[in-house]
Amino acid sequence: MQELKEKIDKKNLPSHIAIIMDGNGRWAKKKGLMRVFGHESGVKSVREAVEGAAEIGIKYLTLYAFSTENWNRPQYEVNALMKLLVKTINKETKTLMDNDIKLNAIGDLQSLPKDCFDELHEAIAKTSNNKHMTLTLALSYSSRWEIVKAVKEIAEKAEKGLLKSNDITEDIFTSHLVTANIPDPELLIRTSGEHRISNFLMWQLSYAELYFTKKLWPEFNRNDLFEAIYDYQQRERRFGMTSEQLENVK
Ligand code: IPE
Ligand code: IPE
Ligand code: MG
Numbered sequence: 065m066q067e068l069k070e071k072i073d074k075k076n077l078p079s080h081i082a083i084i085m086d087g088n089g090r091w092a093k094k095k096g097l098m099r100v101f102g103h104e105s106g107v108k109s110v111r112e113a114v115e116g117a118a119e120i121g122i123k124y125l126t127l128y129a130f131s132t133e134n135w136n137r138p139q140y141e142v143n144a145l146m147k148l149l150v151k152t153i154n155k156e157t158k159t160l161m162d163n164d165i166k167l168n169a170i171g172d173l174q175s176l177p178k179d180c181f182d183e184l185h186e187a188i189a190k191t192s193n194n195k196h197m198t199l200t201l202a203l204s205y206s207s208r209w210e211i212v213k214a215v216k217e218i219a220e221k222a223e224k225g226l227l228k229s230n231d232i233t234e235d236i237f238t239s240h241l242v243t244a245n246i247p248d249p250e251l252l253i254r255t256s257g258e259h260r261i262s263n264f265l266m267w268q269l270s271y272a273e274l275y276f277t278k279k280l281w282p283e284f285n286r287n288d289l290f291e292a293i294y295d296y297q298q299r300e301r302r303f304g305m306t307s308e309q310l311e312n313v314k
Contacts, residue, residue, distance in 0.1 A: 077293065081125050082125075082252045084264055091106075107148070109285065111156065113289055126202060127201055129201050131262060132204060132263065150183045161194070167184075202264065252275065273296050275296065
């Protein structure tokens with residue numbers, strides 16, 4: 065375990081890692097348990113990922129915890145997830161303080177149950193001066209929701225005469241996204257063997273390296289995170305250029 069961590073080049077770390085934490089239900093099913101146990105068991109993997117990222121020096125970690133589409137799950141599962149969220153945020157605030165981690169949340173937070181919204185904001189306020197890493201939870205989030213929201217805000221500014229269509233640039237658009245203060249992720253990890261984005265950070269992931277693992281989320285630990293980072297470091301990020309061009313820049 066130590067070995068892999070040592071192999072990682074600390075000067076070439078992704079500044080932002082995003083994770084689609086998937087496979088809790090299948091993990092539970094495999095064990096003959098209810099799906100909800102899978103979610104509960106996934107909390108320790110959240111801790112592993114958060115502590116692992118902070119330990120190695122990642123500045124931003126974003127976790128997809130609940131999508132807009134997840135509201136369509138059976139009501140009892142939604143309720144259980146919301147309850148678990150309240151409990152986890154409450155319990156883990158200490159871990160965040162101990163590791164100097166600032167909590168942030170993106171998504172349609174108004175749609176969360178009130179106790180969840182309150183607990184979240186309390187933890188965000190408590191950790192607001194922490195500097196080592198920013199942990200963003202995507203809750204009731206979807207990329208299409210975010211993009212439509214940004215377009216509406218821009219249209220409102222245009223209606224008020226604050227902005228002309230010619231002024232709209234990629235930077236202006238980015239500044240209206242809920243991730244405005246966060247750099248784009250260089251690395252996206254998805255567990256459980258699914259190869260899709262599921263409405264997550266579609267604009268921001270434009271040039272991210274994608275890493276898929278068959279491990280189910282409750283099986284994921286910090287060594288898996290280190291493995292993903294190591295894999296990322298073996299890749300050549302060309303941004304549309306040729307290998308030869310990149311050689312010349314080096
Ligand atoms: C991810 O695990 C957790 C959430 C989406 C909230 P799933 O609940 O999607 O687990 P699978 O994909 O059904 O195994
Ligand atoms: C994506 O997982 C959302 C989260 C991890 C929160 P899902 O399990 O909801 O995605 P699909 O339905 O398989 O695409
Ligand atoms: Mg799933």
